[in-house]
Amino acid sequence: MSITFYYAPNSSATRVHWALEELGVAYDKVKLDLRAGDQHKPEFLAINPNGKVPALVVDGTPMFESLAMIIYLGDRFGADKGLWPRVGSGEHAEALAWIVWGSVTLGGTIFRIFYNTSEWFPAESRNARQAETAGKEFEAQLGVLDQRLRGPEYLVGDGFTLVDVANAAALGWALTMIKVDMTRFPGVAAWLDRCTRRPAHQAVRAA
Ligand SMILES: N[C@@H](CCC(=O)N[C@@H](CS)C(=O)NCC(=O)O)C(=O)O
Structure with missing residues (x-):
C-alpha cells in the first residue's frame, strides 16, 4: 500500500x-x-x-x-x-451525519462569515447583513453541537473518532476569526480542548 x-x-x-x-x-x-x-x-x-x-x-x-x-x-x-465505526453499523450512519453536517451545514455558515468579514476579500464584496445573519446561524449551530456534547465526551460512539478530528479542526480554525463567548457552549469548549490536546494534533501543528 x-x-x-x-x-x-x-x-x-x-x-x-x-x-x-x-x-x-x-x-x-x-x-x-x-x-x-x-x-x-x-x-x-x-x-x-x-x-x-x-x-x-x-x-x-x-x-x-x-x-x-x-x-x-x-x-x-x-x-x-x-x-471509526464499522461500515453498515448504526454508529457509521451517525458518523456520516455528523461529519457531513460539520462540513456542509456548519462549514457553510463559517465560510459565509469568513467571506463577509475577512480582509482577504475586497470591501465591496463583503456584506454586513449577510455576516450578521450567518453569525446568528453559527451560534444556533454551536447550540446544536453543545447539546450533543453535554454528557458524551465525543460526537459518535464511546470514544474519539475521525468525526471529532474533522469537526474540531474546522471549528478550531473558525474560532480564531469569529469571536464567540464560548462560556455559553461549555460542552463544545471542553470537547475542543480534549481533541486539540491529543498528541497527533500537536504533531500536525508543528509540521
Ligand atoms: N473543499 C476543499 C477546499 C480546498 C481548499 O480551498 N484549499 C485551499 C487551502 S485551505 C487551497 O489550496 N487554496 C489554494 C488556491 O486556491 O490557490 C477541501 O476541503 O479539500
Whole structure:
C-alpha cells in the first residue's frame, strides 16, 4: 500500500493530516508552497484539477476534497484502530451525519462569515447583513453541537473518532476569526480542548 499526502500547513489539509497521524498509517508527505503557486503546476493539477490542497494518492488513485479523504481513510483503516465505526453499523450512519453536517451545514455558515468579514476579500464584496445573519446561524449551530456534547465526551460512539478530528479542526480554525463567548457552549469548549490536546494534533501543528 502507498499513500502520498499533498498539503500546506494551516489549510484544509490540516484535518486530513491530523487523521493520518491518528491512524498511524505509513504515508509520504509533499508540502506545497501555495504563495509560490505550486498548486497550479501541471504535475499537481494532474492529481487535483482544482489546484487546491489537500490531495491524496492512494495506491495510484488520486483524491481531492478533505471530507472525502477522511471518510475514505475511516472506512479503510479506522475501524481496526478504534477510530471509526464499522461500515453498515448504526454508529457509521451517525458518523456520516455528523461529519457531513460539520462540513456542509456548519462549514457553510463559517465560510459565509469568513467571506463577509475577512480582509482577504475586497470591501465591496463583503456584506454586513449577510455576516450578521450567518453569525446568528453559527451560534444556533454551536447550540446544536453543545447539546450533543453535554454528557458524551465525543460526537459518535464511546470514544474519539475521525468525526471529532474533522469537526474540531474546522471549528478550531473558525474560532480564531469569529469571536464567540464560548462560556455559553461549555460542552463544545471542553470537547475542543480534549481533541486539540491529543498528541497527533500537536504533531500536525508543528509540521
Ligand atoms: N473543499 C476543499 C477546499 C480546498 C481548499 O480551498 N484549499 C485551499 C487551502 S485551505 C487551497 O489550496 N487554496 C489554494 C488556491 O486556491 O490557490 C477541501 O476541503 O479539500
